[in-house]
Amino acid sequence: MKMDLIEEENRPREKIIEKGPIYLSDSELLAIMLGYGTKDESIMDLSSRLIKEYSLKGMFNMNYNDLIKISGIKKAKATKLLATFEIARRAMNYQDEDISLNDSNDVFNYIKGEYILLKEEVLTVIYVNNTLKVIDKDKYTLYDSGMVDVPIKEIVANAINKKAKGIFIIHNHPGGSLNPSKNDINTTIELRDVLKALGMHLFDSIIISNDDYFSIDDYISRTNVLNNLKMNRK
Numbered sequence: 001m002k003m004d005l006i007e008e009e010n011r012p013r014e015k016i017i018e019k020g021p022i023y024l025s026d027s028e029l030l031a032i033m034l035g036y037g038t039k040d041e042s043i044m045d046l047s048s049r050l051i052k053e054y055s056l057k058g059m060f061n062m063n064y065n066d067l068i069k070i071s072g073i074k075k076a077k078a079t080k081l082l083a084t085f086e087i088a089r090r091a092m093n094y095q096d097e098d099i100s101l102n103d104s105n106d107v108f109n110y111i112k113g114e115y116i117l118l119k120e121e122v123l124t125v126i127y128v129n130n131t132l133k134v135i136d137k138d139k140y141t142l143y144d145s146g147m148v149d150v151p152i153k154e155i156v157a158n159a160i161n162k163k164a165k166g167i168f169i170i171h172n173h174p175g176g177s178l179n180p181s182k183n184d185i186n187t188t189i190e191l192r193d194v195l196k197a198l199g200m201h202l203f204d205s206i207i208i209s210n211d212d213y214f215s216i217d218d219y220i221s222r223t224n225v226l227n228n229l230k231m232n233r234k
Contacts, residue, residue, distance in 0.1 A: 166201030
């Protein structure tokens with residue numbers, strides 16, 4: 001059933017024009033996003049069922065393969081939902097283009113919106129100039145293994161091409177842990193050393209969750225200080 005066949009007083013589009021989006025239910029908002037139903041369900045029946053079974057939060061957290069497994073959602077609806085959710089994610093993370101990232105907390109506040117409810121592990125590289133203003137960002141994702149391979153050569157080449165003074169790297173652990181793995185630490189040290197030899201800096205390597213972060217650079221510095229203290233006591 002098309003949207004224009006629904007009784008006028010119940011049309012989500014009419015309601016959003018007359019009253020505003022805040023007055024629409026989750027299913028009404030989803031109905032507008034999807035646009036049309038199926039041969040077996042009206043758009044309102046479809047959207048109501050999806051909200052009941054999965055919730056907006058649940059669908060927000062799905063990738064393309066998750067969405068097309070849902071009855072009533074195929075390629076067109078799945079891609080429309082993914083685009084809509086990504087717009088929302090980016091809007092939540094909107095920052096002034098002229099922002100400077102002076103420390104790890106600045107980076108966390110700058111990037112956290114892009115990591116909300118992610119199921120896969122994503123590596124973000126932020127390139128900055130000599131005043132720590134953002135030049136550009138790159139993302140790397142590996143869905144199947146649950147791990148991110150850090151393409152050090154590519155990151156360094158991009159940093160050179162973008163004339164960056166340095167970079168921040170950020171990644172998440174989908175399980176929610178902020179504890180760095182041995183690979184996280186080794187990769188951070190290797191990338192830092194390569195950049196340093198070229199006159200650039202790895203300003204920090206950060207593990208991020210929905211509401212907190214862990215600075216690997218701080219961790220390495222603390223560990224080195226503690227190791228030096230232990231050696232001096234001998």
